[in-house]
Amino acid sequence: xxxxxxxxxxxxxxxxxxxxxxxxxxxxxxxxxxxxxxxxxxxxxxxxxxxxxxxxxxxxxxxxxxxxxxxxxxxxxxxxxxxxxxxxxxxxxxxxxxxxxxxxxxxxxxxxxxxxxxxxxxxxxxxxxxxxxxxxxxxxxxxxxxxxxxxxxxxxxxxxxxxxxxxxxxxxxxxxxxxxxxxxxxxxxxxxxxxxxxxxxxxxxxxxxxxxxxxxxxxxxxxxxxxxxxxxxxxxxxxxxxxxxxxxxxxxxxxxxxxxxxxxxxxxxxxxxxxxxxxxxxxxx
Amino acid sequence: xxxxxxxxxxxxxxxxxxxxxxxxxxxxxxxxxxxxxxxxxxxxxxxxxxxxxxxxxxxxxxxxxxxxxxxxxxxxxxxxxxxxxxxxxxxxxxxxxxxxxxxxxxxxxxxxxxxxxxxx
Numbered sequence: 521x522x523x524x525x526x527x528x529x530x531x532x533x534x535x536x537x538x539x540x541x542x543x544x545x546x547x548x549x550x551x552x553x554x555x556x557x558x559x560x561x562x563x564x565x566x567x568x569x570x571x572x573x574x575x576x577x578x579x580x581x582x583x584x585x586x587x588x589x590x591x592x593x594x595x596x597x598x599x600x601x602x603x604x605x606x607x608x609x610x611x612x613x614x615x616x617x618x619x620x621x622x623x624x625x626x627x628x629x630x631x632x633x634x635x636x637x638x639x640x641x642x643x644x645x646x647x648x649x650x651x652x653x654x655x656x657x658x659x660x661x662x663x664x665x666x667x668x669x670x671x672x673x674x675x676x677x678x679x680x681x682x683x684x685x686x687x688x689x690x691x692x693x694x695x696x697x698x699x700x701x702x703x704x705x706x707x708x709x710x711x712x713x714x715x716x717x718x719x720x721x722x723x724x725x726x727x728x729x730x731x732x733x734x735x736x737x738x739x740x741x742x743x744x745x746x747x748x749x750x751x752x753x754x755x756x757x758x759x760x761x762x763x764x765x766x767x768x769x770x771x772x773x774x775x776x777x778x779x780x781x782x783x784x785x786x787x788x789x790x791x792x793x794x795x796x797x798x799x800x801x802x803x804x805x
Numbered sequence: 806x807x808x809x810x811x812x813x814x815x816x817x818x819x820x821x822x823x824x825x826x827x828x829x830x831x832x833x834x835x836x837x838x839x840x841x842x843x844x845x846x847x848x849x850x851x852x853x854x855x856x857x858x859x860x861x862x863x864x865x866x867x868x869x870x871x872x873x874x875x876x877x878x879x880x881x882x883x884x885x886x887x888x889x890x891x892x893x894x895x896x897x898x899x900x901x902x903x904x905x906x907x908x909x910x911x912x913x914x915x916x917x918x919x920x921x922x923x924x925x
Contacts, residue, residue: 597862602854602855603852603854603855603856603858603859603880604855606858606859606861606862606884607862608862608865608884608887608888609865609888610889611887613883613884613887615855615858615880615883618854618855618858618880
């Protein structure tokens with residue numbers, strides 16, 4: 521079972537929820553994988569301090585043109601939706617950084633002049649933090665397209681047990697890639713106009729995915745009727761409210777998990793799981 | 806010599822379009838005869854990405870030796886260079902004025918992009 525922890529807005533507490541929920545599930549005796557799909561700024565390892573295992577480079581396939589075989593027919597350029605390959609009168613020019621790796625250029629090339637070659641975009645690292653299985657993706661500096669790397673991180677997650685996916689913030693391709701194959705979607709927000717605004721964007725973005733979802737409201741210091749109204753308008757429940765607590769902020773500032781540093785909140789993550797688990801597939805039964 | 810000029814309209818009196826990839830039109834003029842043709846580039850106006858590349862490819866198909874425009878980014882430059890088209894940057898004014906400046910040798914040839922890409 522895969523549970524994605526996502527948020528329209530950055531900095532709402534996705535990693536805090538993902539990490540502490542993972543630690544609760546390990547404590548409950550489950551086989552758990554934490555998968556950091558926030559590949560542009562992965563930081564789950566700062567909390568979990570995993571023992572590093574295997575690290576491998578990830579590549580996407582981009583076209584390489586053999587000018588001697590190419591008959592300049594122009595089909596590759598005509599089919600490319602991203603202007604990543606352009607056929608001029610005497611030569612073909614490619615822009616690998618624009619390529620979305622669909623392979624249509626090589627497919628339509630009747631002269632077999634196009635070979636798909638590796639272009640490295642990042643790495644995936646596996647490790648373990650105690651009994652927790654840890655996987656994390658890291659996009660290379662300068663790369664602009666992260667979904668292929670996110671897919672690679674997700675490919676490494678096991679089919680059995682529970683996987684907690686720490687999704688990238690936002691509502692565009694990286695976030696959608698991380699959440700679209702999950703069994704449950706946990707949306708983290710904060711009681712501010714910004715948190716609400718971006719939560720609504722996220723609720724709109726995921727409405728066509730038939731994934732059950734719930735909201736975690738983080739840093740709560742007083743009742744927040746605006747967020748409650750928003751959630752009821754979209755038919756989603758607020759499953760958990762994490763209080764605005766200096767002890768949590770201090771633990772965070774030292775890179776410590778709430779689970780370790782503020783054990784009084786352990787029941788909060790147990791309660792959260794008790795709201796998710798029956799809907800996400802009755803895994804514990 | 807055939808020269809392409811990025812233009813906001815369809816005549817020699819139209820304003821030079823300082824954008825290359827998302828220029829409204831390309832006016833192709835013959836520097837000897839002053840005859841000209843107009844080529845639409847509006848399909849690139851709303852392109853999500855690669856407007857400069859497509860515009861470069863379109864201009865390459867117009868059989869010109871040189872391009873006069875306001876700005877050129879790195880990917881458009883790469884396509885134009887590969888197509889052997891020389892690039893001259895004009896400060897503004899009309900298409901006719903830009904063409905005259907070119908004929909008078911007042912425009913300097915550009916040997917690299919003069920603006921950054923902005924595709925994402």
